[in-house]
Amino acid sequence: MKYDYAAIEKKWQDIWEEKGAFHASNDYTKPKFYALVEFPYPSGQGLHVGHPRSYTALDIVARKKRLQGYNVLYPMGWDAFGLPTENFAIKNHIHPEIVTKNNVARFKSQLQSLGLSFDWSREINTTDPNYYKWTQWIFLQLFKKGLAYKKEMNVNWCNSCKCVLANEEVVNGQCERCGGDVIHKTKSQWMLKITEYAQRLLDDLDNVDYIDRVKIQQRNWIGRSTGAEVDFATTAGDILTVYTTRPDTLYGATYMVISPEHNYLDKWSGLIKNMDEVKAYQEMAARKSDFERTEVAKDKTGVRLDGVSAINPVNNKEIPIFISDYVLMSYGTGAIMAVPGHDTRDWDFAKKFNLPIIEVVKGGNVQESAFTDCETGIMVNSGILDGLTVEDAKKKIIDYLSEKGIAKPKVNFKLRDWVFARQRYWGEPIPIVHCEKCGFVPLPESELPLKLPEVESYEPADDGGSPLTKLTDWIQTTCPKCGGKAQRETDTMPQWAGSSWYFLRYCDPHNDKELASKEALEYWMPVDWYNGGMEHTTLHLLYSRFWHKFLYDIGVVPTCEPYAKRTSHGMILGEDGQKMSKSRGNVINPDEIVRDYGADTMRLYEMFIGDFEKAAPWSSASIKGCKRFLERIWNLQDIVVDGNIRPEFEAPIHRTIKKVGEDIEKLKHNTAIASMMSLLNEIEASGSVTKDEINVLLRLLNPFAPHITEEIWQNLGFDGMLFEAEWPSYDENKCIDSTIEIVAQINGKVRAKFTVPVDISADDAIQTALNLDKIKSAVEGKNIIKKFYVKGKLVNIVAK
RNA sequence: GCGGGCGUGGUGGAAUGGCAGACACGCUGGUCUUAGGAGCCAGUAUCUUUCGAUGUAAGGGUUCAAGUCCCUUCGCCCGCACCA
Numbered sequence: 001m002k003y004d005y006a007a008i009e010k011k012w013q014d015i016w017e018e019k020g021a022f023h024a025s026n027d028y029t030k031p032k033f034y035a036l037v038e039f040p041y042p043s044g045q046g047l048h049v050g051h052p053r054s055y056t057a058l059d060i061v062a063r064k065k066r067l068q069g070y071n072v073l074y075p076m077g078w079d080a081f082g083l084p085t086e087n088f089a090i091k092n093h094i095h096p097e098i099v100t101k102n103n104v105a106r107f108k109s110q111l112q113s114l115g116l117s118f119d120w121s122r123e124i125n126t127t128d129p130n131y132y133k134w135t136q137w138i139f140l141q142l143f144k145k146g147l148a149y150k151k152e153m154n155v156n157w158c159n160s161c162k163c164v165l166a167n168e169e170v171v172n173g174q175c176e177r178c179g180g181d182v183i184h185k186t187k188s189q190w191m192l193k194i195t196e197y198a199q200r201l202l203d204d205l206d207n208v209d210y211i212d213r214v215k216i217q218q219r220n221w222i223g224r225s226t227g228a229e230v231d232f233a234t235t236a237g238d239i240l241t242v243y244t245t246r247p248d249t250l251y252g253a254t255y256m257v258i259s260p261e262h263n264y265l266d267k268w269s270g271l272i273k274n275m276d277e278v279k280a281y282q283e284m285a286a287r288k289s290d291f292e293r294t295e296v297a298k299d300k301t302g303v304r305l306d307g308v309s310a311i312n313p314v315n316n317k318e319i320p321i322f323i324s325d326y327v328l329m330s331y332g333t334g335a336i337m338a339v340p341g342h343d344t345r346d347w348d349f350a351k352k353f354n355l356p357i358i359e360v361v362k363g364g365n366v367q368e369s370a371f372t373d374c375e376t377g378i379m380v381n382s383g384i385l386d387g388l389t390v391e392d393a394k395k396k397i398i399d400y401l402s403e404k405g406i407a408k409p410k411v412n413f414k415l416r417d418w419v420f421a422r423q424r425y426w427g428e429p430i431p432i433v434h435c436e437k438c439g440f441v442p443l444p445e446s447e448l449p450l451k452l453p454e455v456e457s458y459e460p461a462d463d464g465g466s467p468l469t470k471l472t473d474w475i476q477t478t479c480p481k482c483g484g485k486a487q488r489e490t491d492t493m494p495q496w497a498g499s500s501w502y503f504l505r506y507c508d509p510h511n512d513k514e515l516a517s518k519e520a521l522e523y524w525m526p527v528d529w530y531n532g533g534m535e536h537t538t539l540h541l542l543y544s545r546f547w548h549k550f551l552y553d554i555g556v557v558p559t560c561e562p563y564a565k566r567t568s569h570g571m572i573l574g575e576d577g578q579k580m581s582k583s584r585g586n587v588i589n590p591d592e593i594v595r596d597y598g599a600d601t602m603r604l605y606e607m608f609i610g611d612f613e614k615a616a617p618w619s620s621a622s623i624k625g626c627k628r629f630l631e632r633i634w635n636l637q638d639i640v641v642d643g644n645i646r647p648e649f650e651a652p653i654h655r656t657i658k659k660v661g662e663d664i665e666k667l668k669h670n671t672a673i674a675s676m677m678s679l680l681n682e683i684e685a686s687g688s689v690t691k692d693e694i695n696v697l698l699r700l701l702n703p704f705a706p707h708i709t710e711e712i713w714q715n716l717g718f719d720g721m722l723f724e725a726e727w728p729s730y731d732e733n734k735c736i737d738s739t740i741e742i743v744a745q746i747n748g749k750v751r752a753k754f755t756v757p758v759d760i761s762a763d764d765a766i767q768t769a770l771n772l773d774k775i776k777s778a779v780e781g782k783n784i785i786k787k788f789y790v791k792g793k794l795v796n797i798v799a800k
Numbered sequence: 801g802c803g804g805g806c807g808u809g810g811u812g813g814a815a816u817g818g819c820a821g822a823c824a825c826g827c828u829g830g831u832c833u834u835a836g837g838a839g840c841c842a843g844u845a846u847c848u849u850u851c852g853a854u855g856u857a858a859g860g861g862u863u864c865a866a867g868u869c870c871c872u873u874c875g876c877c878c879g880c881a882c883c884a
Contacts, residue, residue, distance in 0.1 A: 213804060242884080538879090608824075
């Protein structure tokens with residue numbers, strides 16, 4: 001009998017589909033398990049071999065949990081709003097809705113061909129008005145709570161996408177999506193106050209089971225720092241407030257720097273004698289893209305304000321004020337006190353402009369370089385702080401200045417508010433109208449969903465507006481509040497909107513009264529295990545935690561965190577070890593792999609390829625090993641005999657059950673597969689396999705290779721369907737062989753091996769070892785100093 | 801610069817401080833075959849004829865015992881980056 005994977009896989013996929021084998025039940029009395037993988041963006045390229053790495057890994061977990069009796073929710077859907085679809089639509093004059101429909105159909109059939117046990121009855125699509133109705137609804141709640149606001153501000157603008165970007169979407173001064181240069185532009189934008197949740201987003205990381213690197217990256221991104229705001233008097237009469245994490249170094253502050261965008265510059269224009277120079281610098285800074293601004297980071301530039309200076313509050317010295325683009329308007333107060341002795345940037349600047357450098361913490365040579373590694377140092381040249389440790393000095397100076405009313409402790413975050421608008425067509429319309437009398441007015445919830453209107457062209461407007469700005473009929477509306485003339489918002493939401501809550505919708509995907517019922521959310525949430533890419537750590541993962549916390553606050557969801565556990569997979573690289581890309585010509589097409597090897601082999605190979613968390617290069621040669629393994633499993637059918645588990649296979653089988661079960665829980669599918677291969681090797685060598693043995697083997701292998709195992713299960717006449725069988729259990733006592741090989745070492749080096757009963761005492765084991773010829777001769781004439789016995793492993797004799 | 805991670809055969813990778821290289825790929829030899837880019841069997845870290853010795857980026861340390869823990873150096877990868 002030949003292993004006809006194509007026929008077998010099609011057969012079982014149809015049976016599963018027909019029986020609804022993987023539909024999560026609404027029986028809320030059963031123990032539940034919610035496994036989640038990031039839903040894909042259905043691109044025109046079709047599925048990438050990277051997608052199944054994540055999907056198969058959790059499919060294995062989901063299938064195992066079902067066999068263990070859990071009510072498992074393992075859903076799939078489409079994150080389908082986004083630029084590539086829109087660009088394709090523009091180029092080919094096809095409506096994005098149709099493009100999306102086609103892409104989704106292709107993706108779905110590709111996923112189904114892999115035998116992934118998704119509950120397709122809960123499929124969702126972010127571009128479906130019945131779905132984005134609730135995305136809009138959440139936006140309205142944010143608006144009502146003051147967490148969505150429109151603001152004129154300096155934004156990241158991608159010239160080639162003709163669209164604003166969130167800070168998280170700017171990578172090295174370039175657009176995350178297209179790689180185009182990002183420049184600054186002042187625009188009125190919808191923003192979400194994620195910063196209001198900064199502290200909670202940070203704190204609650206302690207209560208979730210995320211892999212460390214995810215937590216660390218989120219913590220760094222949130223970027224909490226503690227320090228103080230200190231007021232400096234100026235000769236202009238205005239108070240200039242700075243933020244510093246090192247108030248202890250105040251005596252070393254020899255000048256100040258304010259950002260080129262600081263609003264005092266306008267205010268002081270009458271007092272500043274070199275205003276021309278200042279203006280020129282401001283213009284230069286504004287013109288620079290993020291990329292240029294960070295590229296020249298090494299060389300400090302700036303202009304000294306001629307006519308205004310500041311007073312250092314601790315010693316009343318008059319110190320100069322500069323403008324420089326190394327001070328950012330968007331962090332702290334947009335102004336700093338510069339302490340060149342103990343800050344590298346300030347030191348560089350001071351050297352360039354020949355400013356005094358004062359040592360205030362002992363330990364370095366501040367004329368040579370900034371002494372920054374000084375958290376444990378002792379204060380000098382610092383008046384009332386002299387002789388104190390840095391730590392004590394911080395407290396004392398804040399107390400001292402607070403009493404005078406010119407300083408207060410302050411916590412700052414690097415996290416910025418979320419730019420929540422895109423000048424694009426293919427996104428959720430923002431359900432707000434602008435009334436001349438009433439200002440921004442939310443649409444009544446009864447008018448949701450606010451559907452995307454039909455347009456002639458999806459091209460962005462030349463003035464940087466969305467394609468919707470050209471639809472005057474749609475834009476003109478009446479104010480829901482006063483009935484007067486009003487205009488609709490023409491920007492749409494960013495792609496991250498729909499994915500910020502999609503896991504909630506899976507719990508109750510067809511509900512038209514609420515985003516999901518209370519009962520469904522109570523039962524299913526939180527997601528028990530969420531796997532996804534590291535690239536989403538500071539985007540989707542952070543955004544969705546923010547929305548979830550907000551929904552928790554307004555009583556919509558029962559948990560304050562959406563995901564109990566988060567893991568992340570490594571990339572699958574091309575055979576050349578490079579990232580797969582069309583231009584490199586190293587792309588592996590999953591359809592071809594399924595066609596040439598079958599879905600079970602594909603699944604097995606992707607899981608066997610290496611450490612799940614690490615990037616791994618594809619190998620067309622290695623995949624054959626997985627195919628061979630499955631063929632050998634298939635061929636066991638020829639040598640199967642009636643019978644129980646034979647005594648000599650009792651321990652290996654129990655050990656394998658234990659190992660596979662534990663490895664699946666740790667996402668170590670590679671070693672789980674290896675242990676099954678080992679077991680197969682052992683059983684095969686005996687020339688036959690008993691029914692009870694193969695029964696266990698099939699159940700263990702089923703989550704990994706569901707089609708072939710189901711087929712053999714049926715061929716051998718085992719009861720029912722394998723997907724409804726029970727996960728095998730093991731007996732700890734039976735995992736151990738009755739006799740065991742012990743290594744005998746002298747001074748840590750292996751000299752001999754011997755076999756003893758497993759329950760041998762330490763003394764007996766050591767004595768047995770000492771009686772071995774090799775050990776006897778090795779210790780002859782030496783003093784035995786110590787003897788060790790490690791249970792079931794080794795004896796070590798220390799002799800000199 | 802800061803933060804995190806990694807470094808093991810020809811390759812992908814295994815190893816709760818306890819026999820380094822499981823499992824697989826590749827390769828070599830054999831076998832079966834009209835044929836083999838199929839299957840099966842054996843071998844495969846290095847040096848050494850053997851005994852044995854050496855070996856987990858390099859160097860040092862802790863330990864009866866180190867790929868694993870600590871220190872130093874080098875190399876690579878990822879994230880953040882003028883965040884005061």
